[in-house]
Amino acid sequence: MLFVTRSLPSPIWLNGLEALKVTGSKGKGSTSAMIAAILRQLGISTGLYTSPHLLKANERIRIGDRLISDGEMDASLEWMLALRDSYESRHSNDNFGAFEVLTGAALYHFFNQRPETIVCEAGIGGRYDSTRVIPGRITALTSVELEHTELLGNSAELIAYDKADLCPDGGTLVAGKLEDALLPRLRAYCALRSITFVEAAAEISELKYNSAMMQFKMSCAGIDYGTIETGLVGKHQARNAAVAIQAVWHWLQCSKREVEEQRFTRAVREAFKAVRWPGRFERIAEDPETIIDVGHTQLSLHAVAETVREMNSAKPIMLVTGVSYDKNVRGILDELLPIATEVICTRAYHKGSPVETVAALCEAIRRGIVWKSADTIEEAMDLAVSRAREQNMTVLVAGGLFLATEAFVHLSGGDPRLLQFF
Structure with missing residues (x-):
């Protein structure tokens, strides 16, 4: 993937990019959508790269609410497939997988459109995921469970370490609800790499359902967000919301963007009210x-x-x-x-x-x-x-x-x- 990033027509946009990356065993897509929605409400042009798609590959790549068009997808894939062929002709023992090809096509599209930031959902794990090459000091870890053990490790601890490696040295890892026994080990692992570990703890109360919407009250990291309404239902989505909020808050600090607390809480409420993510309950x-x-x-x-x-x-x-x-x-x-x-x-x-x-x-x-x-x-x-x-x-x-x-x-x-x- 370094070959891909170095082959973009100009390195200036990518070198100045401060992306947010999201990994985890579940909740990655919903959390990515929440993060992108908050950023948009703050007036920040945001690209979003997620996987898998449900009906059409275009769903994976969007800027704001607009999916990549068929013509843009064709042009991005044409560029990426030519790059793949060039690489594989010189490295006969190495080849690109489908996810790497799509990630490269997404980067080419984002390069052409130049959003202020992008939110990237990892494919599997983090250590060897193709999204790891994308610059960004803030990473969200939604959850950890035994999955893809042949690639990530045969214990929750090893899988957590693999996913945490999506975060660069010196970055910030915002973690959702994890097993109590796992937390001190993951904190120690992050400390070895000078990663700031943030547990996205939140007080969630008065959760109730109304038709296709869910309402709940939330306070997180000392900020009261009042009543939040969202079409992403389930208590797990309220926990994902806490991860998304903290990831954006730390991204704003990292990017040196001043946002007043009142404006931020309003953006959070408006974002969650509007966000939709197909196929999730x-x-x-x-x-x-x-x-x-x-x-x-x-x-x-x-x-x-x-x-x-x-x-x-x-x-x-x-x-x-x-x-x-x-x-x-x-x-x-x-x-x-x-x-x-x-x-x-x-x-x-x-x-x-x-x-x-x-x-x-x-x-x-x-x-x-x-x-x-x-x-x-x-x-x-x-x-x-x-x-x-x-x-x-x-x-x-x-x-x-x-x-x-x-x-x-x-x-x-x-x-x-x-x-x-x-």
């Missing part, structure tokens, strides 16, 4: 009420189940589920099944575990919970919608990113088989 239909969540780790699905309990709805839950074969299938189902009234087991076209495997695990966890099994996501959603209308249920599609996205596309009249996630 998103209500996509009303008849019947249908919610999708693209979470694909055990911790993410724990947060989904926690949110369902917090909402305290009297309506039974029709859970449509399936899990990718390369994920912790049993762990994810352990989180989801306690909140379900009935379950339809299915599979995504992309990386879906066999339906019979999912159904057998469901029955092993809660005998009698499986109402139906469906070989395709289309059949599963049609069954769920019909059953939910008949029994006045809420449909929850959860278990994986591909599953939730394919369900959304089918209900929108599209063909989920045509999706390209790469």
Whole structure:
């Protein structure tokens, strides 16, 4: 990736860039969107680079609220692919992965548009992630759990160290809620690299739900933000909000930008009220009420189940589920099944575990919970919608990113088989 940054037409913009980078096992995308929204409310031109996309690769790259256009994406990819070919022709034992190509294309687009800053979501970990080469002294760490252990390490401690390495020496790491046993070790690791460690602790109270919105009161680092309203629902999103707030606050200090406290708190409230992030406990239909969540780790699905309990709805839950074969299938189902009234087991076209495997695990966890099994996501959603209308249920599609996205596309009249996630 250093080859990419050194190949930009001019180094001036990149050398003067003070980006914010976000890593973590879950909550990276939502937190990145929150950070970018606060910066925009403060009048700061902001690029946003996230992953993965749901429907189209353009979703990954935006400035303000505007996605990169098809023409801009084509031009950026053309530049990056030519650069890749040049590099690989001289380094036969090394090659670019898809995420590195997209990161390079994003940097080229941002170089051409010159936003004041960019918010970058890491792909996996931090130590070897392609976003590490992007200059920026502020890094947010949303959460840590056992994931990608073959790449990041076989313990939460090793994974935390890998993710923390997204932050440069002498930078500031703003951390979300972590295990108590992990905190002193991570603090010590950061101290070895002269990294300022900030725990984004916050007092969150009076959390309540109203239609598709959530309200809560928050005070963080001695500042009272009053009542915050947001379409990103769940207590975990309130915790993500604290990380986003602290990351922006430290970025302002690092960038020597003077912002009055009253203006900052107002920007935070307006940003959270406006921010949307598709696929995160998103209500996509009303008849019947249908919610999708693209979470694909055990911790993410724990947060989904926690949110369902917090909402305290009297309506039974029709859970449509399936899990990718390369994920912790049993762990994810352990989180989801306690909140379900009935379950339809299915599979995504992309990386879906066999339906019979999912159904057998469901029955092993809660005998009698499986109402139906469906070989395709289309059949599963049609069954769920019909059953939910008949029994006045809420449909929850959860278990994986591909599953939730394919369900959304089918209900929108599209063909989920045509999706390209790469």
